[in-house]
Amino acid sequence: MTDSLRNFTENISLVTLFDFVGTLAFAISGIRLASAKRFDLFGAYVVGVTTAIGGGTMRDLLLGHSPFWMSNAFYLVCSAIALVWVIVFRKLLVRQQNTWFLFDTIGLALFTVTGIEKTLTAGFPFWTAIIMGTMTGAGGGVLRDVFINEVPLIFRKEIYALACVIGGLTYFLCLNLDCSNVVCGVVCGVVVLAARVLAVKYHLQLPVLKGED
Amino acid sequence: MTDSLRNFTENISLVTLFDFVGTLAFAISGIRLASAKRFDLFGAYVVGVTTAIGGGTMRDLLLGHSPFWMSNAFYLVCSAIALVWVIVFRKLLVRQQNTWFLFDTIGLALFTVTGIEKTLTAGFPFWTAIIMGTMTGAGGGVLRDVFINEVPLIFRKEIYALACVIGGLTYFLCLNLDCSNVVCGVVCGVVVLAARVLAVKYHLQLPVLKGED
Amino acid sequence: MTDSLRNFTENISLVTLFDFVGTLAFAISGIRLASAKRFDLFGAYVVGVTTAIGGGTMRDLLLGHSPFWMSNAFYLVCSAIALVWVIVFRKLLVRQQNTWFLFDTIGLALFTVTGIEKTLTAGFPFWTAIIMGTMTGAGGGVLRDVFINEVPLIFRKEIYALACVIGGLTYFLCLNLDCSNVVCGVVCGVVVLAARVLAVKYHLQLPVLKGED
Numbered sequence: 176m177t178d179s180l181r182n183f184t185e186n187i188s189l190v191t192l193f194d195f196v197g198t199l200a201f202a203i204s205g206i207r208l209a210s211a212k213r214f215d216l217f218g219a220y221v222v223g224v225t226t227a228i229g230g231g232t233m234r235d236l237l238l239g240h241s242p243f244w245m246s247n248a249f250y251l252v253c254s255a256i257a258l259v260w261v262i263v264f265r266k267l268l269v270r271q272q273n274t275w276f277l278f279d280t281i282g283l284a285l286f287t288v289t290g291i292e293k294t295l296t297a298g299f300p301f302w303t304a305i306i307m308g309t310m311t312g313a314g315g316g317v318l319r320d321v322f323i324n325e326v327p328l329i330f331r332k333e334i335y336a337l338a339c340v341i342g343g344l345t346y347f348l349c350l351n352l353d354c355s356n357v358v359c360g361v362v363c364g365v366v367v368l369a370a371r372v373l374a375v376k377y378h379l380q381l382p383v384l385k386g387e388d
Numbered sequence: 389m390t391d392s393l394r395n396f397t398e399n400i401s402l403v404t405l406f407d408f409v410g411t412l413a414f415a416i417s418g419i420r421l422a423s424a425k426r427f428d429l430f431g432a433y434v435v436g437v438t439t440a441i442g443g444g445t446m447r448d449l450l451l452g453h454s455p456f457w458m459s460n461a462f463y464l465v466c467s468a469i470a471l472v473w474v475i476v477f478r479k480l481l482v483r484q485q486n487t488w489f490l491f492d493t494i495g496l497a498l499f500t501v502t503g504i505e506k507t508l509t510a511g512f513p514f515w516t517a518i519i520m521g522t523m524t525g526a527g528g529g530v531l532r533d534v535f536i537n538e539v540p541l542i543f544r545k546e547i548y549a550l551a552c553v554i555g556g557l558t559y560f561l562c563l564n565l566d567c568s569n570v571v572c573g574v575v576c577g578v579v580v581l582a583a584r585v586l587a588v589k590y591h592l593q594l595p596v597l598k599g600e601d
Numbered sequence: 602m603t604d605s606l607r608n609f610t611e612n613i614s615l616v617t618l619f620d621f622v623g624t625l626a627f628a629i630s631g632i633r634l635a636s637a638k639r640f641d642l643f644g645a646y647v648v649g650v651t652t653a654i655g656g657g658t659m660r661d662l663l664l665g666h667s668p669f670w671m672s673n674a675f676y677l678v679c680s681a682i683a684l685v686w687v688i689v690f691r692k693l694l695v696r697q698q699n700t701w702f703l704f705d706t707i708g709l710a711l712f713t714v715t716g717i718e719k720t721l722t723a724g725f726p727f728w729t730a731i732i733m734g735t736m737t738g739a740g741g742g743v744l745r746d747v748f749i750n751e752v753p754l755i756f757r758k759e760i761y762a763l764a765c766v767i768g769g770l771t772y773f774l775c776l777n778l779d780c781s782n783v784v785c786g787v788v789c790g791v792v793v794l795a796a797r798v799l800a801v802k803y804h805l806q807l808p809v810l811k812g813e814d
């Protein structure tokens with residue numbers, strides 16, 4: 176195996192690994208919130224799947240593509256694993272909090288990069304790609320909150336979707352500096368991850384608009 | 389008229405009849421819930437239409453098809469009839485409960501079969517077809533509950549969408565036993581109907597995930 | 602410049618002006634409601650954008666088109682201006698109420714006409730065009746209310762979406778009287794505007810369905 180082929184294979188498996196833990200973390204967040212609202216097993220699974228694939232599905236519909244999960248059972252299986260995980264490790268989930276936060280953030284970063292690249296490939300301008308990247312990363316969480324009948328969390332608390340936007344801007348900075356797609360993607364992903372981690376560590380929040388008296 | 393032609397014509401009219409009573413029942417469920425929330429006539433009609441056509445619309449969008457109701461006024465007319473029915477027979481609806489439950493279940497069964505067949509025709513794998521069948525049957529009710537700002541009922545109570553999943557699995561069992569499409573469809577529909585009726589009769593419910601303390 | 606070219610240019614700029622003030626007014630309505638729910642700046646912007654472009658996006662998805670805003674930054678920039686406006690003129694918004702009501706209604710009228718024309722061009726029947734016009738005008742407000750977790754306002758109060766339906770019927774009356782597209786569009790827009798203004802002035806409401814005891 177040549178070096179470049181080995182690199183390629185390793186990249187593929189790393190992306191698949193990130194995809195796996197990200198999907199798992201997204202699905203688990205949906206399943207836990209659904210359980211807290213006393214959804215049954217089926218409902219919890221649907222909310223888990225929706226959290227995991229909802230953002231990418233919106234992106235694919237807007238791009239006119241066939242949704243990615245319709246010909247690849249990977250994401251439904253991941254969500255089933257997430258359901259089993261929540262049932263089995265129910266009492267340990269709080270202690271696993273940091274791990275799931277990390278996995279969730281890896282998912283956020285990866286899905287943002289995927290959304291940006293698919294949109295650029297489809298020939299849309301860079302600001303559309305940033306929107307699509309953000310939607311891929313954060314859209315599933317919005318659908319989840321609509322299903323459990325809560326005001327979407329990402330609109331009110333912490334910097335979540337904004338991390339995707341910042342990552343997206345970095346992507347285009349790199350692209351304009353003539354970096355390769357891989358470099359743009361890696362830098363973008365790292366920036367999303369760093370922005371999200373720093374936001375949570377230092378409780379960074381966007382200001383709320385003042386009321387109108 | 390030959391026997392096979394007569395059979396064909398009767399099948400068509402039976403499917404149309406089922407489509408009619410199913411659409412009527414779905415629309416009525418939306419209109420009643422909207423009225424309970426004090427929606428005006430227009431709002432009640434929109435919620436009724438959404439309940440009736442929402443699932444199939446999601447399916448068609450995901451499959452990349454033009455939504456079925458956009459070139460066929462049948463479903464909007466059915467929903468208008470449903471609105472008139474609710475206004476005229478307002479006080480009798482409770483007494484008609486069993487009839488509407490039956491019609492609703494016929495709709496659920498038919499829409500599930502339609503969703504499965506459209507998805508298979510489009511060339512997707514069988515598990516995607518089961519998801520699409522379930523979405524066609526149960527998706528309108530989810531949109532209805534989002535519009536009236538309630539947690540979707542099917543995620544919390546009774547076996548509803550799961551009946552579609554069980555029916556879908558039967559469809560593929562039959563397909564693998566080399567049954568014709570018509571046989572697969574009929575068996576699937578009967579299973580959905582039976583599963584739903586038994587679930588309500590014996591109060592069968594899926595377990596709720598235990599909380600995390 | 603010939604007369605007809607001048608007319609054309611003036612029409613274009615008038616439509617652009619209406620598009621601008623309409624988008625602005627739609628976005629401001631979303632931003633204000635989001636602020637009242639204590640959304641942060643990012644959340645308020647997303648709700649503003651959704652209110653402004655949500656209806657047209659649903660229309661384009663149903664028609665199988667690429668959503669209009671994905672290759673034209675105009676609408677995102679308008680929504681950003683709306684956000685700045687709400688921040689800067691926060692205390693004056695109540696006093697500007699009548700102006701924003703007018704702009705909102707201009708937007709409603711223009712978006713209805715756009716929806717109708719796009720749907721007819723795509724070859725769908727006139728009743729589908731009326732639905733699409735109504736969805737283009739009123740759909741963004743429904744998405745806005747789902748995001749802020751309220752029962753959609755247009756289903757309960759005042760004549761809003763019904764103004765679009767009435768305008769749409771007028772459009773087809775004109776079309777059947779052999780009027781040009783421009784005349785149909787102008788008459789439809791004026792009727793939407795008039796219906797909405799009269800409805801608010803005289804507190805016209807549709808009846809609410811009586812409960813079932």
